[in-house]
Amino acid sequence: MYYIxxxxxxxxxxxxxxxNREKTFRATKIAVRRLVNILPAFLIMLVLxxxxxxxxxxxxxxxxxxxxxxxxxxxxxxxxxxxxxxxxFIVFPLCxxxxxxxxxxxxxxAFTTTLMMVGxxxxxxEKEYLGIKVTIIRNVISFLIAIIIAxxxxxxxxxxx
Amino acid sequence: MxxxxxxxxxxxxxxxxxxxxxxxxxxxxxxxxGENFVSFALYMLKILxxxxxxxxxxxxxxxxxxxxxxxxxxxxxxxYLWAVLLAGTTVGGLYxxxxxxxxxxxxxxxLSVIFTYIGASALCRIPMTIFEASFMGIKFTMxxxxxxxxxxxxxxxxxxxxxxxxxYKMMGGESx
Numbered sequence: 402m403y404y405i406x407x408x409x410x411x412x413x414x415x416x417x418x419x420x421n422r423e424k425t426f427r428a429t430k431i432a433v434r435r436l437v438n439i440l441p442a443f444l445i446m447l448v449l450x451x452x453x454x455x456x457x458x459x460x461x462x463x464x465x466x467x468x469x470x471x472x473x474x475x476x477x478x479x480x481x482x483x484x485x486x487x488x489x490f491i492v493f494p495l496c497x498x499x500x501x502x503x504x505x506x507x508x509x510x511a512f513t514t515t516l517m518m519v520g521x522x523x524x525x526x527e528k529e530y531l532g533i534k535v536t537i538i539r540n541v542i543s544f545l546i547a548i549i550i551a552x553x554x555x556x557x558x559x560x561x562x
Numbered sequence: 563m564x565x566x567x568x569x570x571x572x573x574x575x576x577x578x579x580x581x582x583x584x585x586x587x588x589x590x591x592x593x594x595x596g597e598n599f600v601s602f603a604l605y606m607l608k609i610l611x612x613x614x615x616x617x618x619x620x621x622x623x624x625x626x627x628x629x630x631x632x633x634x635x636x637x638x639x640x641x642y643l644w645a646v647l648l649a650g651t652t653v654g655g656l657y658x659x660x661x662x663x664x665x666x667x668x669x670x671x672x673l674s675v676i677f678t679y680i681g682a683s684a685l686c687r688i689p690m691t692i693f694e695a696s697f698m699g700i701k702f703t704m705x706x707x708x709x710x711x712x713x714x715x716x717x718x719x720x721x722x723x724x725x726x727x728x729x730y731k732m733m734g735g736e737s738x
Contacts, residue, residue: 403608406653410612413619424622432618435661435734436610443606445570446657448577451599455591488605488655489690497697506702513694514706518684520656530660530733538721543681546713553709554702 445525450486453522457485459495466512467504471560474508475551482515483544486522507555514547609654617665626669633671641675642715649682650691659683667732673725676732677718685710 417425462485465477496509519540520527527536555561581599584592633641652659662683663676686707695703 403612403653406609406612410615413616417619417623425619428618428622429615430618431621432611432614435617436614438734439661441570443610443657444574447599447602447606448574450602451595454598454602455595486655489693493694493697500698506698509698510702510706513698514685514710517655518681523656526657527660530664532730532733535721535725535730539677539680542717542721543684546681546710546717549713550706550709554705557701557705 439526439529442525442529446522449522449525453485454487457481462512463495463499463502466499466508467502471505471507471555474505475511475548475555478508478512479515479519479544479547479551482512482547483519483540484521485516486520487516489517492516505555505560506558507551507560510554511547511551514550515544518543518547606654606657609658613654613658614661617661620665621668624669629666629669629671633666633669633675635672637672637675641672642678642718645675645679646682646686646711649679649686650688652683652687653689656680656684664732664734668734672722673730674715674718674722677721678715681714681718682711685714 414425417428462481465481466474492513496513499509500506521540524536524540527539531539552561581592581596583589584596631637632644637644648662649659652662659680663680666676666679667673691703691707694706
């Protein structure tokens with residue numbers, strides 16, 4: 402699935418090696434050092450993800466997204482989207498199914514946008530780069546942006562009026 | 563910081579012990595959590611090494627002046643354009659965008675461009691966008707892109723203004 406990434410990386414290393422061996426070794430050293438430094442944060446994130454995904458399985462999400470009123474749905478979708486973490490190749494097929502079940506576009510918009518932009522579980526990684534304060538600010542702003550996108554989506558799909 | 567590390571080590575040890583016990587005694591929830599962990603870890607292992615090698619090559623080969631010119635204080639509107647295009651090619655998700663953003667930062671990119679890159683790489687990755695449109699329809703995806711990009715850029719500029727008065731510095735994930 403990620404073969405383009407592998408091809409690009411492989412070619413980049415090859416070209417770099419031909420151009421300058423010493424620089425390439427320096428690049429590898431930088432790569433290893435940075436990866437090792439952030440690895441503990443990634444480990445914590447993985448542990449949290451594995452637990453939360455167990456506590457909130459797909460079936461629960463599908464059940465609640467279609468709940469009673471639309472604003473409740475949007476709010477629930479954005480909160481759950483902020484908390485969990487899912488790769489795109491799982492999210493969109495799931496949303497495609499939910500769409501066919503009659504769940505509103507604006508609810509799915511809130512869900513997918515917060516899923517991608519707001520990261521409660523990526524917090525351990527994010528704070529190592531941005532610092533605690535900016536991580537919180539960025540996530541709050543992203544949450545608001547997601548709500549705005551959901552509302553506009555609702556307007557354009559005629560789900561609000 | 564040290565105290566913090568002790569807590570983390572205890573937390574992870576408990577987690578590992580819990581998983582081992584679950585596997586031995588066939589405790590279902592524990593096994594499920596273990597499976598989640600392994601599948602997510604594998605997913606990231608497929609991406610992260612490549613990403614960090616590309617970051618290493620970027621650090622060695624790309625000149626500071628180039629980044630300052632196209633992503634820095636004088637880049638103007640082009641800086642945001644580059645940030646969005648670069649974000650379009652990003653793989654994975656936010657957790658990949660942060661180390662890349664840090665690299666841009668060390669090479670002299672301005673903060674608003676960096677935050678635009680982070681926001682855009684969450685929402686505007688090209689492969690993901692195509693995938694999304696195929697399940698949700700083009701209208702849904704276009705609304706999302708056209709509404710989100712201006713908001714991301716405006717929010718990034720405001721955030722930069724706020725932070726430059728406060729002597730903000732990004733970190734390289736080395737405070738651990």
